[in-house]
Amino acid sequence: xxxxxxxxxxxxxxxxxxxxxxxxxxxxxxxxxxxxxxxxxxxxxxxxxxxxxxxxxxxxxxxxxxxxxxxxxxxxxxxxxxxxxxxxxxxxxxxxxxxxxxxxxxxxxxxxxxxxxxxxxxxxxxxxxxxxxxxxxxxxxxxxxxxxxxxxxxxxxxxxxxxxxxxxxxxxxxxxxxxxxxxxxxxxxxxxxxxxxxxxxxxxxxxxxxxxxxxxxxxxxxxxxxxxxxxxxxxxxxxxxxxxxxxxxxxxxxxxxxxxxxxxxxxxxxxxxxxxxxxxxxxxxxxxxxxxxxxxxxxxxxxxxxxxxxxxxxxxxxxxxxxxxxxxxxxxxxxxxxxxxxxxxxxxxxxxxxxxxxxxxxxxxxxxxxxxxxxxxxxxxxxxxxxxxxxxxxxxxxxxxxxxxxxxxxxxxxxxxxxxxxxxxxxxxxxxxxxxxxxxxxxxxxxxxxxxxxxxxxxxxxxxxxxxxxxx
Ligand code: ADP
Ligand code: F6P
Numbered sequence: 001x002x003x004x005x006x007x008x009x010x011x012x013x014x015x016x017x018x019x020x021x022x023x024x025x026x027x028x029x030x031x032x033x034x035x036x037x038x039x040x041x042x043x044x045x046x047x048x049x050x051x052x053x054x055x056x057x058x059x060x061x062x063x064x065x066x067x068x069x070x071x072x073x074x075x076x077x078x079x080x081x082x083x084x085x086x087x088x089x090x091x092x093x094x095x096x097x098x099x100x101x102x103x104x105x106x107x108x109x110x111x112x113x114x115x116x117x118x119x120x121x122x123x124x125x126x127x128x129x130x131x132x133x134x135x136x137x138x139x140x141x142x143x144x145x146x147x148x149x150x151x152x153x154x155x156x157x158x159x160x161x162x163x164x165x166x167x168x169x170x171x172x173x174x175x176x177x178x179x180x181x182x183x184x185x186x187x188x189x190x191x192x193x194x195x196x197x198x199x200x201x202x203x204x205x206x207x208x209x210x211x212x213x214x215x216x217x218x219x220x221x222x223x224x225x226x227x228x229x230x231x232x233x234x235x236x237x238x239x240x241x242x243x244x245x246x247x248x249x250x251x252x253x254x255x256x257x258x259x260x261x262x263x264x265x266x267x268x269x270x271x272x273x274x275x276x277x278x279x280x281x282x283x284x285x286x287x288x289x290x291x292x293x294x295x296x297x298x299x300x301x302x303x304x305x306x307x308x309x310x311x312x313x314x315x316x317x318x319x320x321x322x323x324x325x326x327x328x329x330x331x332x333x334x335x336x337x338x339x340x341x342x343x344x345x346x347x348x349x350x351x352x353x354x355x356x357x358x359x360x361x362x363x364x365x366x367x368x369x370x371x372x373x374x375x376x377x378x379x380x381x382x383x384x385x386x387x388x389x390x391x392x393x394x395x396x397x398x399x400x401x402x403x404x405x406x407x408x409x410x411x412x413x414x415x416x417x418x419x420x421x422x423x424x425x426x427x428x429x430x431x432x433x434x435x436x437x438x439x440x441x442x443x444x445x446x447x448x449x450x451x452x453x454x455x456x457x458x459x460x461x462x463x464x465x466x467x468x469x470x471x472x
Pocket of ligand 2: 308
């Protein structure tokens with residue numbers, strides 16, 4: 001712990017993530033990680049390292065650009081690296097396993113080797129850019145091997161890892177070939193952060209049961225004599241800013257056009273990446289049941305589904321499935337002058353989405369499993385406090401631990417979801433206000449900056465030095 005001295009807060013922050021959202025004009029970034037970290041880094045400065053998003057013929061050294069005090073260093077992936085590391089092992093094995101959907105896994109042994117190799121390549125490219133007192137913060141399931149790769153290259157400084165996605169029960173984690181070694185690799189860091197207490201406990205059980213770690217305290221594990229702290233840091237949004245954006249958007253054209261097209265129809269809204277974890281087909285089935293029971297022209301659902309990871313087979317199949325289901329709903333229940341479902345398979349600007357959320361009588365956020373789900377928090381923030389809409393939320397989203405006044409549903413139960421949506425549509429104003437006030441109280445004081453600062457404080461040399469020493 002040299003250099004930074006007493007004010008550990010002054011050491012440089014180095015963020016490493018698979019995707020690096022280098023600011024370019026106004027393009028919206030669909031994805032929780034980018035949204036959460038961008039503000040923090042722009043305020044603090046530092047270095048952000050990761051994949052450029054581009055696929056190139058051959059590996060080349062990092063490309064560095066400076067934007068508002070942040071250095072963005074990125075490397076391209078080769079076609080084979082992208083296929084094995086990103087499409088293959090990260091999104092074809094780890095993502096479904098971590099979300100408890102093993103039937104969507106598609107494992108090829110060479111993909112695991114490529115995953116490990118790309119993690120080592122990240123370390124090789126990053127290490128020459130590091131300073132001795134940097135605090136390194138690695139993000140998400142693409143980079144589980146990176147902490148070990150950094151240690152192997154002599155990096156001794158504070159290194160943290162945050163998992164944005166859930167972690168399943170030990171037996172469910174064990175279905176991913178290679179997970180044992182990856183859990184050992186990630187335990188090479190000093191601090192591991194999770195969205196919820198249950199993710200942390202599940203990870204600890206896996207580390208102990210399959211990776212040889214021992215528990216040395218409530219929040220402490222040890223592997224090979226090295227202590228690791230496990231913390232819970234639920235991801236947050238900038239709620240007051242989002243609320244102001246949503247209110248301002250009522251005057252903007254997209255919200256005005258949408259409002260005009262609705263006339264007296266109550267709007268139900270879904271906003272997701274087009275991802276198998278988001279429960280979109282199940283949600284559409286619930287909506288079909290609601291629409292079949294209500295008078296034509298009394299309601300409309302807008303589902304915005306931004307295409308994501310389109311090279312992964314399960315995502316291609318999902319796109320087809322959703323298109324087919326949406327067509328069936330409209331052909332079965334539509335009228336010459338009215339279609340119940342509006343499906344957009346493309347992202348919308350973040351501000352526009354905020355306005356749509358404020359117009360929606362019901363926010364339908366029903367992932368099968370989700371680390372946090374920021375959309376749920378955004379929907380709450382976007383409401384008009386005098387006349388708020390109702391959040392229908394999956395109990396399997398991390399956000400359900402905080403937004404307990406939402407109508408919590410089981411996303412596998414279409415009928416239960418349909419009943420909750422009907423209850424939301426019929427809910428009296430007083431109950432809507434009471435539920436909304438509870439939800440707002442849970443998010444109003446939080447911000448992504450606060451979330452990040454809390455993690456970074458726990459990663460400061462001072463906080464780490466206070467940890468119980470191995471063996472005590
Ligand atoms: P994930 O990280 O799995 O994508 P989250 O709900 O945590 O899920 O975060 C998604 C972020 O991306 C939110 O800020 C949300 O507003 C944004 N987003 C998701 N889908 C869309 C979309 N279809 N269009 C525009 N923004 C989107
Ligand atoms: O939150 C999960 C996550 O993988 C984030 O890391 C990422 O920002 C988002 O989903 C989008 O996914 P991708 O980077 O694969 O497009």
